[in-house]
Amino acid sequence: MSSPFSINGGACVAMVGKDCVAIACDLRLGLQALTVSNNFPKIFQYGDVFLGLTGLATDVSTVSDLFRYKVNMYRLREERNIAPSTFANLVSSSLYERRFGPYFVSPVVAGLDPKSGRPFICGFDSIGCIDFAKDFIVSGTASEQLFGMCESLWEPDLGPDDLFETISQALLSAVDRDALSGWGAHVYIVEKDKVTKRLLKGRQD
Amino acid sequence: MAMFSQNPVLNGPNYSFAEVPKDAVDGLREHRFNPYTDNGGSTLAIAGADFAIMAGDTRLTSGYSINTRYAPKVFKIGGTTSSQDDANLLLSVVGYAADGEALQERLDAICKMYRYRHGKPMSVSACAKRLSTIMYQKRFFPYYVYAILGGLDEDGRGAVYSYDPVGSFEREQCRAGGAAASLIMPFLDNQVNFKNQYVPGTGVGHELKERERLPLPRNEVEVLVKDAFDSAVERHIEVGDGLQIMIITKDGIEEKVLPLKRD
Amino acid sequence: MADRYSFSLTTFSPSGKLVQIEYALNAVNQGVTALGIKATNGIVLATEKKSSSPLSDPSSLSKISLITPNIGMVYAGMGPDYRVLVDRARKVSHTGYKRIYNEYPPTRILVQDVAREMQEATQSGGVRPYGVSLLVAGWDEGVMPDVESAVQGGGEVEGEKKPSGKTGGILKGGPMLYQVDPSGAYYPWKATAIGKSATTAKTFLEKRYTEGLELEDAVHIALLTLKETIEGEMNGDSIEIGIVGPPADHLLGVEGVHGATGPRFRKLSPQEIEDYLTNL
Numbered sequence: 001m002s003s004p005f006s007i008n009g010g011a012c013v014a015m016v017g018k019d020c021v022a023i024a025c026d027l028r029l030g031l032q033a034l035t036v037s038n039n040f041p042k043i044f045q046y047g048d049v050f051l052g053l054t055g056l057a058t059d060v061s062t063v064s065d066l067f068r069y070k071v072n073m074y075r076l077r078e079e080r081n082i083a084p085s086t087f088a089n090l091v092s093s094s095l096y097e098r099r100f101g102p103y104f105v106s107p108v109v110a111g112l113d114p115k116s117g118r119p120f121i122c123g124f125d126s127i128g129c130i131d132f133a134k135d136f137i138v139s140g141t142a143s144e145q146l147f148g149m150c151e152s153l154w155e156p157d158l159g160p161d162d163l164f165e166t167i168s169q170a171l172l173s174a175v176d177r178d179a180l181s182g183w184g185a186h187v188y189i190v191e192k193d194k195v196t197k198r199l200l201k202g203r204q205d
Numbered sequence: 206m207a208m209f210s211q212n213p214v215l216n217g218p219n220y221s222f223a224e225v226p227k228d229a230v231d232g233l234r235e236h237r238f239n240p241y242t243d244n245g246g247s248t249l250a251i252a253g254a255d256f257a258i259m260a261g262d263t264r265l266t267s268g269y270s271i272n273t274r275y276a277p278k279v280f281k282i283g284g285t286t287s288s289q290d291d292a293n294l295l296l297s298v299v300g301y302a303a304d305g306e307a308l309q310e311r312l313d314a315i316c317k318m319y320r321y322r323h324g325k326p327m328s329v330s331a332c333a334k335r336l337s338t339i340m341y342q343k344r345f346f347p348y349y350v351y352a353i354l355g356g357l358d359e360d361g362r363g364a365v366y367s368y369d370p371v372g373s374f375e376r377e378q379c380r381a382g383g384a385a386a387s388l389i390m391p392f393l394d395n396q397v398n399f400k401n402q403y404v405p406g407t408g409v410g411h412e413l414k415e416r417e418r419l420p421l422p423r424n425e426v427e428v429l430v431k432d433a434f435d436s437a438v439e440r441h442i443e444v445g446d447g448l449q450i451m452i453i454t455k456d457g458i459e460e461k462v463l464p465l466k467r468d
Numbered sequence: 469m470a471d472r473y474s475f476s477l478t479t480f481s482p483s484g485k486l487v488q489i490e491y492a493l494n495a496v497n498q499g500v501t502a503l504g505i506k507a508t509n510g511i512v513l514a515t516e517k518k519s520s521s522p523l524s525d526p527s528s529l530s531k532i533s534l535i536t537p538n539i540g541m542v543y544a545g546m547g548p549d550y551r552v553l554v555d556r557a558r559k560v561s562h563t564g565y566k567r568i569y570n571e572y573p574p575t576r577i578l579v580q581d582v583a584r585e586m587q588e589a590t591q592s593g594g595v596r597p598y599g600v601s602l603l604v605a606g607w608d609e610g611v612m613p614d615v616e617s618a619v620q621g622g623g624e625v626e627g628e629k630k631p632s633g634k635t636g637g638i639l640k641g642g643p644m645l646y647q648v649d650p651s652g653a654y655y656p657w658k659a660t661a662i663g664k665s666a667t668t669a670k671t672f673l674e675k676r677y678t679e680g681l682e683l684e685d686a687v688h689i690a691l692l693t694l695k696e697t698i699e700g701e702m703n704g705d706s707i708e709i710g711i712v713g714p715p716a717d718h719l720l721g722v723e724g725v726h727g728a729t730g731p732r733f734r735k736l737s738p739q740e741i742e743d744y745l746t747n748l
């Protein structure tokens with residue numbers, strides 16, 4: 001209960017589809033059992049790359065700002081947007097830099113490779129070990145519930161619309177069984193040259 | 206360790222006799238042992254219109270070891286003989302296997318006694334309350350067991366009762382228990398009770414109509430159970446090996462064991 | 469009077485010059501000539517390996533260096549200073565890039581890092597500028613120049629992937645050739661030369677260079693240019709050639725590893741150079 005990962009609560013999930021990826025998060029911010037805010041998004045967009053962060057809320061803010069700075073510096077230096085796989089390695093090395101005093105976050109990265117257009121998702125532990133998954137990545141206090149949902153609902157080569165339905169049902173049903181997550185959700189569907197962001201209401205308890 | 210793992214299995218050993226006697230400063234030795242072990246595994250029950258289905262995996266673990274690949278968790282309860290051919294109840298137990306077996310034997314004995322004395326089998330609702338009492342009697346040294354009781358009610362409808370280790374119980378449409386309960390339960394909410402499913406084009410916000418809840422046919426439920434366990438096996442190390450399924454209908458109890466991944 | 473401004477590196481002379489940097493350039497202009505030519509499908513770097521004594525062993529001398537698998541470097545000027553810069557360049561390509569992004573730096577980023585190192589030697593206390601100019605040749609993954617111009621030219625092909633434009637100004641790929649000077653200034657070139665006979669060589673290159681050059685032609689031109697300026701005999705042991713070309717998978721050391729590509733930069737062996745020379 002006093003684990004830094006589960007003080008504020010929150011959930012995030014990313015999925016691969018056919019020529020598209022989806023990433024979604026809940027909106028709750030809590031202090032143990034007390035809900036403080038129902039509008040605390042955990043997904044951040046850096047150019048064409050999306051970063052989901054669950055865990056200790058103060059670290060979510062700090063880490064998201066840190067990567068905004070790092071990605072902006074990259075863009076200025078290299079005159080190009082950072083690719084998802086490059087960003088994933090940046091996240092990994094940045095987290096490992098804090099090996100013995102980690103940020104208490106479980107990041108998720110999603111995006112399409114700018115050159116090949118191939119979907120890319122991956123997840124990390126709090127010290128930067130990368131989990132390159134071909135199907136889906138889950139993180140947060142509802143990660144067990146999300147594993148159960150994703151493992152049973154996900155299938156290969158879903159189109160953007162089906163992928164949206166799948167990730168939404170997975171997230172909503174998962175957070176409904178986790179007291180520390182929920183209160184609505186943000187869902188991003190990333191296609192070539194198109195990003196759709198939807199707000200889900202969900203149960204307000 | 207526990208800080209990074211987020212994995213209950215890593216958060217400290219919880220096996221019986223795991224703690225070695227410690228030498229105290231004054232030369233006295235402190236002996237202690239932990240009477241409980243978590244033997245992993247998962248169970249699942251769904252009530253249909255005229256049937257109830259109970260399922261459980263057959264793996265039995267302690268820590269990272271697999272003690273056996275075939276230890277049934279679902280039992281027929283209340284038959285006249287030890288063969289349980291005329292049993293009218295199903296009980297699944299998950300948690301500490303020894304307590305599970307003890308509870309199963311006790312409930313079966315009580316149901317048999319009831320049957321001999323009353324000349325009729327116990328109803329599910331009666332057995333449900335009786336099981337609660339049995340468990341609550343050990344309120345301060347509980348059976349470390351998550352139990353689910355299944356059967357057909359007085360109207361012939363499928364009935365599922367779920368319990369916590371100290372006997373708090375509730376009748377439900379479906380329930381998952383044990384190690385992978387957190388993985389399976391949201392899936393059941395979504396696929397059995399159609400939670401978060403709405404009828405498209407019926408309005409915005411509160412106008413939106415929920416998808417109508419209809420009891421699922423037996424073949425669909427069986428597929429659902431298999432899918433749920435296949436998913437749980439994929440992501441939980443304590444679940445696997447075999448899937449024991451029992452289906453109770455007015456014609457009796459049908460049992461089958463399907464293979465699950467053994468890795 | 470001029471001596472008053474010639475010792476402290478960080479002091480401008482009244483005319484606005486840092487004369488120590490000019491002296492460093494003088495050292496470069498006394499150095500052995502090196503040249504680089506960019507082709508459509510690669511780059512060639514070439515230089516003379518001058519031995520001061522008939523007893524020296526040229527096979528153990530190397531003036532062209534690999535920095536990353538796709539980037540190589542050559543110099544004119546002071547050999548020891550060059551070695552330090554090669555070490556720094558190799559180190560910074562890992563600490564400042566590969567260990568962060570798990571990929572090697574694009575040529576321009578590496579050039580900037582090396583140029584920063586050289587600039588810092590013109591503004592720090594207790595140091596002198598590097599007495600070398602560098603030619604840095606590399607290959608960047610990205611949109612090839614010919615593909616980019618075809619798309620901009622409106623030649624739209626159905627189903628072909630176009631650069632989205634979202635990726636920012638330059639997602640430029642292909643061969644890159646830069647010169648870096650002791651001041652820290654760097655210049656991109658199609659073809660250039662540095663060192664003693666740089667002027668002669670550049671005049672020659674201006675005549676010989678054409679757009680749409682292929683790597684084989686570029687090697688040919690490099691040897692012709694070198695021939696104009698070389699002092700001793702020209703053979704496989706007396707000159708050095710490095711090329712940036714197609715991935716050299718035979719240098720990988722392993723076979724059948726999925727996704728592994730060999731280095732694009734490699735040095736030609738004396739035998740390969742001899743082969744080019746016989747066809748000259």
